[in-house]
Amino acid sequence: METKKQVTTKFVIGAALIAASLALGKLVLIPIVIFPGNKTWQVSMFWTYLFSWAMFLPGLYLAGKEGWLLVTHKYKEYGDKTMCKVREHGRNVTEHTARVLEHPVKVSKALTRLGRK
Secondary structure, three states, X not given: OOOHHHHHHHHHHHHHHHHHHXXXXXXXXXXXXXXXXXXXXXXXXXHHHHHHHHHHHHHHHHHHHHHHHHHHXXXXXXXXXXXXXXXXXXXXXHHHHHHHHHOOOOOOHHHHHOOOO
């Protein structure tokens, strides 16, 4: 059984490989646009594009199941935290509204002179 640190390390390495692969795959287009007729650039960018896929697949494998478990755990944890905060703040808003309705705010004389009530 792997520890949480090992799972996190695999996920980070996998995510980094995926991000680098996606960035490299998009950067391949720049030389092709700048040097449209140059066969050397086209061939080298083709091989670079294939290499980006070679980076993507191990990244997907490393971040795969472990990454999925980590992400779903974090998402559930975030959802639980969010719902707790919504309940807490909802209760605070209700109590504040009740207090305000019990004691209406008096309009100041300065606002009355300006025609605002």
